[in-house]
Amino acid sequence: MPPNDADKQMDADQEERQALGRVAHALRHYRSGVEPEVARWERNLSLLSPQHRALVPRLPEKIAAARQCIYRNQLFINAMLSMFVEDGEEGLAPPHLAPASAAADEYEAAVGGTVAPHDLDKARYVLKNIARDWSEEGAAERAQSYGRILRELRRLFAGWPAGAAEPPSVLVPGAGLARLCLEVVDMGFQAQGNEFSYFMLLTSAYLLNGWTIHPWCHNSCNQLSTDDQLRGVQVPDVHPAALVPGPGLLSMSAGDFGEVYRQPEYAAAFDAVAACFFLDTAHNVLEYLEVIWHTLRPGGYLVSLGPLLYHWADARSYLGGEQLSVELSLEEVKAAALALGFRLVREEMVEAGFLANPRSMMQASTYRCAFWTLQKPGADAGPATAAGGQQESAPPL
Incomplete structure (x- = not known):
C-alpha cells in the first residue's frame, strides 16, 4: 500500500493496542481502584461515637470481609489476564486479544497506575x-x-x-x-x-x-x-x-x-x-x-x-x-x-x-x-x- 496508507494503518493499529492496554490496565488495577470506597467505610466508622460503634460491633468484620471479596475478584481478573500473552501458546487467546497484557504494561509505563x-x-x-x-x-x-x-x-x-x-x-x-x-x-x-x-x-x-x-x-x-x-x-x-x-x-x-x-x-x-x-x-x-x-x-x-x-x-x-x-x-x-x-x-x-x-x-x-x-x-x-x-x-x- 502507499506509504501514507501504511502510516495510517500503523497509527490505527497502535490506537487499537492502546485501547486494549487501557482496558487491561483498568482490570489489573480493579482492587486498588475500589479500595478508596472501602477506606471511606472505615473512615466513617471511625467518626462514630463509641456508643454508636457499640451498636454495630460487626462492622469492622464486615469491612474486612468486603476486602477479601474484592481480593478474590482480583484473583479472577488476574487469572483471566494471564491468558492473554503476546507470542504465547497458540490457541489460548484470540490473536486480536493476545497482546492485552503487554499492551497494559506499555499503557502503565506511559500513564502510571492511574485508572480513569x-x-x-x-x-x-x-x-x-x-x-x-x-x-x-x-x-x-x-x-x-x-x-x-x-x-x-x-x-x-x-x-x-x-x-x-x-x-x-x-x-x-x-x-x-x-x-x-x-x-x-x-x-x-x-x-x-x-x-x-x-x-x-x-x-x-x-x-x-x-x-x-x-x-x-x-x-x-x-x-x-x-x-x-x-x-x-x-x-x-x-x-x-x-x-x-x-x-x-x-x-x-x-x-x-x-x-x-x-x-x-x-x-x-x-x-x-x-x-x-x-x-x-x-x-x-x-x-x-x-x-x-x-x-x-x-x-x-x-x-x-x-x-x-x-x-x-x-x-x-x-x-x-x-x-x-x-x-x-x-x-x-x-x-x-x-x-x-x-x-x-x-x-x-x-x-x-x-x-x-x-x-x-x-x-x-x-x-x-x-x-x-x-x-x-x-x-x-x-x-x-x-x-x-x-x-x-x-x-x-
Missing part, C-alpha cells in the same frame, strides 16, 4: 455482567429479555424446512459475554455475535472455567444483610461448550457494529438480528437501523428488546468534548424504521431487569422495554423462501 473513573466503573460492570449472563442467580433476569427474544425467534422460524442445508443465521449485535449467542445456537440456529468493548471481549474469551466472584461487594446501600452484600456467585452456571452442538454454528466478530456490518460482504447475510439492550448504544440509532436492514435477507427479522437510555447522551461529562448522540422517542424510532421499509410484525411493552441485584431493597435497574419484531419485506415475506431470493434495494449506507 469511568474505566473503573466498567471493571465493576464486568463483574455484574458475568453474574447476569453466566450464573444461576442471573437466570430470572435473562428470562425477561433473552427468553422473550428466543421464543420469538422460535416462533418466527417454526416453518424453516427440516431438510434445509443450513439452519437460520442470526446476528447478535452488542453480544456482551455471549450468553445470548450460545442460547441461540443451542436452540438450533447459527449465530454470529458482535461486540465492541474490550472489557466484554476479554472476559467472554476467558469464561470457560469455574470461578466464584462477588459482584455486589462494592455496594453498601439497600442491602438486606451482610451475607447478601458479600455473597459469592458461581460462574459459569453451564459450560459454554455444552450449548454448541457442532462446529461452525457460532462465531464472534470484534469491532464497531456500524463499521463492521456496513461492509458489502454482510449484505443480506442473516435471516434475523437479535438485539437485546442494544439499539440505544448507538451514537445514531438511525444508522443502526440502516445497517441492520443491510445485513438482513429479504423476509428476515429484527427482534429487539430494550429501553432508550442512549448511552452517549452524557458522554461529554466523562470523555470531554461533544459526542454525537441522536436521542429519539420510541415513536420516532418506529416511524424511522417503517420509513426505511421495515414492516411491523409485533409490538409490546414489557418489564426486564438489567444488572439488577435480585436481593437488593431497591430494584432500580428494571426497565419498561420496547419488545418488537420488524420484518424486511421479501418476495413471500418469509425467511425460508426469501433466503435464496434477490435482495431488495436497501436504504443507503
Whole structure:
C-alpha cells in the first residue's frame, strides 16, 4: 500500500493496542481502584461515637470481609489476564486479544497506575455482567429479555424446512459475554455475535472455567444483610461448550457494529438480528437501523428488546468534548424504521431487569422495554423462501 496508507494503518493499529492496554490496565488495577470506597467505610466508622460503634460491633468484620471479596475478584481478573500473552501458546487467546497484557504494561509505563473513573466503573460492570449472563442467580433476569427474544425467534422460524442445508443465521449485535449467542445456537440456529468493548471481549474469551466472584461487594446501600452484600456467585452456571452442538454454528466478530456490518460482504447475510439492550448504544440509532436492514435477507427479522437510555447522551461529562448522540422517542424510532421499509410484525411493552441485584431493597435497574419484531419485506415475506431470493434495494449506507 502507499506509504501514507501504511502510516495510517500503523497509527490505527497502535490506537487499537492502546485501547486494549487501557482496558487491561483498568482490570489489573480493579482492587486498588475500589479500595478508596472501602477506606471511606472505615473512615466513617471511625467518626462514630463509641456508643454508636457499640451498636454495630460487626462492622469492622464486615469491612474486612468486603476486602477479601474484592481480593478474590482480583484473583479472577488476574487469572483471566494471564491468558492473554503476546507470542504465547497458540490457541489460548484470540490473536486480536493476545497482546492485552503487554499492551497494559506499555499503557502503565506511559500513564502510571492511574485508572480513569469511568474505566473503573466498567471493571465493576464486568463483574455484574458475568453474574447476569453466566450464573444461576442471573437466570430470572435473562428470562425477561433473552427468553422473550428466543421464543420469538422460535416462533418466527417454526416453518424453516427440516431438510434445509443450513439452519437460520442470526446476528447478535452488542453480544456482551455471549450468553445470548450460545442460547441461540443451542436452540438450533447459527449465530454470529458482535461486540465492541474490550472489557466484554476479554472476559467472554476467558469464561470457560469455574470461578466464584462477588459482584455486589462494592455496594453498601439497600442491602438486606451482610451475607447478601458479600455473597459469592458461581460462574459459569453451564459450560459454554455444552450449548454448541457442532462446529461452525457460532462465531464472534470484534469491532464497531456500524463499521463492521456496513461492509458489502454482510449484505443480506442473516435471516434475523437479535438485539437485546442494544439499539440505544448507538451514537445514531438511525444508522443502526440502516445497517441492520443491510445485513438482513429479504423476509428476515429484527427482534429487539430494550429501553432508550442512549448511552452517549452524557458522554461529554466523562470523555470531554461533544459526542454525537441522536436521542429519539420510541415513536420516532418506529416511524424511522417503517420509513426505511421495515414492516411491523409485533409490538409490546414489557418489564426486564438489567444488572439488577435480585436481593437488593431497591430494584432500580428494571426497565419498561420496547419488545418488537420488524420484518424486511421479501418476495413471500418469509425467511425460508426469501433466503435464496434477490435482495431488495436497501436504504443507503
